[in-house]
Amino acid sequence: MNAKAPGGLWKRQRRKQTAVAYFLISPTLLIFLIFTLAPVVFALYMSFTNYNILSHKDWIGLDNYRRLASDDDFANAVRVTLQYTLEVVPLNLAISLGLALLINMKIRGLAFFRSAYYMPVVTSMIAVSMVWLWLYDPTYGLFNKLLSSIGLPEQTWLKDPGLALHAMVLLKVWKGVGANMVIFLAGLQGIPKELYEAASLDGASSLRKLWSVTIPLLRPTTFFVIIMTTIGTMQSFGEVYAMTGGGPIGSTTNLVYLIYTRAFERMEMGYASAIATVLFALILLLTVINMTLVRGKADEAA
Amino acid sequence: MRNKAKALGALFIIPALLASGCGNSGDSGQAQGGQASGSPGSSASATASSAPAEPVEIKLWVPWTTEGPMKAFNQIIEAFNQKYESENISATVEFTPDFQQKLTTSFAGNAGPDLFIHGVGAMPGFADVGQLEDLSARVETLSDKDDYLSSYLKLASFDGKVYGLPVAADYNVLIYRKDFFEEAGAKVPTTWKEFEEAAAKLVRKDGNKITRLAMDIPVGSGNRFILQQHYGFFLQNNGGDFLTGDYANSALNTAQAKETLEWFSSLYENDYVTVEGAGTPQGAQAVAAGTAAMQVGSLFQLMEIKLNQPEMLDKIGVAVPPAGPNGEGKAPVFFTGPQVVMINKASAHKEAAWKLADFLAAKDSLTLLAEQLGSIPLRSSMGTEAYDSVPVLKEYLSLGEQGTMVTNPLTPKWVAVRDVLVKYLEETVYKHNPENTIVKADEEINKLLAQ
Numbered sequence: 001m002n003a004k005a006p007g008g009l010w011k012r013q014r015r016k017q018t019a020v021a022y023f024l025i026s027p028t029l030l031i032f033l034i035f036t037l038a039p040v041v042f043a044l045y046m047s048f049t050n051y052n053i054l055s056h057k058d059w060i061g062l063d064n065y066r067r068l069a070s071d072d073d074f075a076n077a078v079r080v081t082l083q084y085t086l087e088v089v090p091l092n093l094a095i096s097l098g099l100a101l102l103i104n105m106k107i108r109g110l111a112f113f114r115s116a117y118y119m120p121v122v123t124s125m126i127a128v129s130m131v132w133l134w135l136y137d138p139t140y141g142l143f144n145k146l147l148s149s150i151g152l153p154e155q156t157w158l159k160d161p162g163l164a165l166h167a168m169v170l171l172k173v174w175k176g177v178g179a180n181m182v183i184f185l186a187g188l189q190g191i192p193k194e195l196y197e198a199a200s201l202d203g204a205s206s207l208r209k210l211w212s213v214t215i216p217l218l219r220p221t222t223f224f225v226i227i228m229t230t231i232g233t234m235q236s237f238g239e240v241y242a243m244t245g246g247g248p249i250g251s252t253t254n255l256v257y258l259i260y261t262r263a264f265e266r267m268e269m270g271y272a273s274a275i276a277t278v279l280f281a282l283i284l285l286l287t288v289i290n291m292t293l294v295r296g297k298a299d300e301a302a
Numbered sequence: 303m304r305n306k307a308k309a310l311g312a313l314f315i316i317p318a319l320l321a322s323g324c325g326n327s328g329d330s331g332q333a334q335g336g337q338a339s340g341s342p343g344s345s346a347s348a349t350a351s352s353a354p355a356e357p358v359e360i361k362l363w364v365p366w367t368t369e370g371p372m373k374a375f376n377q378i379i380e381a382f383n384q385k386y387e388s389e390n391i392s393a394t395v396e397f398t399p400d401f402q403q404k405l406t407t408s409f410a411g412n413a414g415p416d417l418f419i420h421g422v423g424a425m426p427g428f429a430d431v432g433q434l435e436d437l438s439a440r441v442e443t444l445s446d447k448d449d450y451l452s453s454y455l456k457l458a459s460f461d462g463k464v465y466g467l468p469v470a471a472d473y474n475v476l477i478y479r480k481d482f483f484e485e486a487g488a489k490v491p492t493t494w495k496e497f498e499e500a501a502a503k504l505v506r507k508d509g510n511k512i513t514r515l516a517m518d519i520p521v522g523s524g525n526r527f528i529l530q531q532h533y534g535f536f537l538q539n540n541g542g543d544f545l546t547g548d549y550a551n552s553a554l555n556t557a558q559a560k561e562t563l564e565w566f567s568s569l570y571e572n573d574y575v576t577v578e579g580a581g582t583p584q585g586a587q588a589v590a591a592g593t594a595a596m597q598v599g600s601l602f603q604l605m606e607i608k609l610n611q612p613e614m615l616d617k618i619g620v621a622v623p624p625a626g627p628n629g630e631g632k633a634p635v636f637f638t639g640p641q642v643v644m645i646n647k648a649s650a651h652k653e654a655a656w657k658l659a660d661f662l663a664a665k666d667s668l669t670l671l672a673e674q675l676g677s678i679p680l681r682s683s684m685g686t687e688a689y690d691s692v693p694v695l696k697e698y699l700s701l702g703e704q705g706t707m708v709t710n711p712l713t714p715k716w717v718a719v720r721d722v723l724v725k726y727l728e729e730t731v732y733k734h735n736p737e738n739t740i741v742k743a744d745e746e747i748n749k750l751l752a753q
Contacts, residue, residue, distance in 0.1 A: 139581025
């Protein structure tokens with residue numbers, strides 16, 4: 001029996017459904033176009049000008065990009081951004097997966113821990129940075145008190161160019177693990193229990209199950225977590241602004257902070273837009289690399 | 303149907319009639335201002351102006367967000383509104399954190415205030431892009447102009463034009479703990495050599511940890527420009543400066559600047575000053591907290607001590623900046639950064655804005671602001687009674703008469719130049735490599751100035 005309606009009616013119905021769908025997503029699409037896409041396009045245009053917020057907006061072609069090529073501050077900011085991302089993402093991934101595995105057990109009182117690990121996610125980065133500034137204080141800070149209590153030398157933390165970035169990594173990881181923990185938890189709960197039962201019947205140990213069942217089946221979730229954490233970390237600003245001001249000696253000046261100083265302290269909006277465009281391209285590149293490396297296996301697992 | 307048409311017609315016609323009945327809401331109907339006495343509550347008004355048809359409301363933005371200054375400005379605005387009520391002029395004040403960013407973006411969006419108060423260092427940047435009203439002619443009509451310190455009036459000029467009126471000013475001096483000096487048997491330094499001799503005696507350690515520095519120079523987030531101010535404190539008293547007189551080139555590759563940077567770096571190498579500091583609690587003054595024997599500061603810091611730790615005032619002394627080898631025997635140089643009120647060129651109410659600026663620069667307003675912001679008397683008639691009862695404040699005022707006042711270079715590129723300077727000063731104090739950093743700073747600043 002032919003289930004299809006006569007051709008013309010079917011096409012009209014389909015057009016109507018498409019129109020309704022577009023109508024329903026149009027508010028979000030409009031907001032996206034006006035508040036996201038349009039500013040991005042305008043920023044791209046500004047990157048080819050000498051716009052200084054208050055007056056000039058002359059077309060200068062690739063001058064801003066040529067300047068980037070010889071700007072030591074820009075090169076430093078790229079290095080800091082990449083280093084920060086490469087430290088935060090794997091740590092965040094490992095700890096959040098570990099927490100998710102623990103929280104996934106059926107033990108009483110875990111609801112409290114689930115909330116406790118998620119709390120930092122919902123607090124403001126600026127507020128958290130203010131508190132961690134005190135934790136890292138060389139004289140009054142808790143971390144130095146803990147170090148000295150176990151006989152280790154105290155550190156100058158945020159005033160040490162060799163330590164400041166790592167100190168911020170700790171804060172970033174602490175603040176971000178809760179969100180990824182929840183995502184991994186959802187992923188874990190989507191893994192069929194029969195697979196674990198089958199593995200148990202085959203004599204697999206817990207570690208073996210983790211390696212052969214859990215991790216492969218979590219690949220789509222892991223792919224998502226890596227991409228989102230990378231994007232978020234590369235765009236970090238609050239902790240740099242509040243804790244170090246990009247110092248000492250530029251050791252914590254990442255690309256977003258550099259954009260901020262060039263745009264709002266030096267009023268070089270055109271140049272800042274060029275840096276923002278390069279950051280966009282860098283994030284896109286890393287995302288594509290991630291997708292290429294992880295997605296293939298993620299698709300298999302899915 | 304006809305009734306509906308009539309109703310619709312009325313809907314359009316009535317508002318149009320109302321709008322046409324309203325006169326020009328600009329200032330053209332007002333008589334010239336600026337001759338009125340600035341005293342709050344004064345009944346004398348030299349203007350014979352007719353009230354404008356439309357009420358005029360002007361906005362003033364200020365960067366302070368603490369209780370004292372906010373209270374002072376609210377009082378001043380209230381007095382201004384009372385005085386000009388008959389002319390239908392009223393003002394509001396907004397206390398704006400992140401001042402520079404908000405001001406800049408508001409100008410870009412054509413939504414800036416009519417007037418704002420900012421450090422004089424920011425003035426050239428705004429003037430250069432045509433954002434500020436030229437006050438050169440208006441200043442001649444300033445109420446009781448002869449009473450106003452002309453030296454400070456001149457400081458708010460750029461490119462030969464006056465763009466602001468200072469409403470608060472102080473200058474940097476050496477602040478020290480008299481009891482620490484007595485205890486250590488050290489002499490209050492007048493030269494760099496004496497500074498080093500005193501510093502060696504004043505530093506205190508507990509094992510490897512320094513518990514008291516010779517001088518506290520905060521480094522880090524929020525304090526970056528302080529490093530530049532401290533370097534300038536010594537540089538300008540060694541016959542040097544940041545830029546050449548015409549602000550076209552860096553002056554860092556001179557013997558005076560190199561010598562100053564090397565000496566400055568040596569303070570850190572000898573642990574007289576450290577980047578970690580000695581644990582001065584945030585918001586406290588190092589000399590009052592006892593974590594340093596000396597600090598560079600101004601009237602603002604002394605007023606903070608008076609407010610928060612008044613019991614320490616008797617132990618605090620002030621002195622002129624110590625002179626370097628090229629500054630010995632010369633009058634001391636004091637850095638000053640006046641806060642000036644400026645008028646937005648895009649303001650639709652410039653006459654009213656000038657009235658408020660004049661009011662802010664009047665004796666009563668300046669007296670109120672001096673108490674809250676920590677300012678020297680900017681008018682001769684203000685006298686020094688408020689400070690005479692506190693010996694260290696009286697001494698502070700007398701120091702300023704001994705030397706000359708300088709501001710940061712009044713060039714639109716100063717903020718960018720300072721950024722570069724701070725970057726290399728930080729590198730110097732962390733890596734102790736002044737011979738490298740001074741060359742790099744000089745090159746980069748020259749490149750910036752040439753752009």
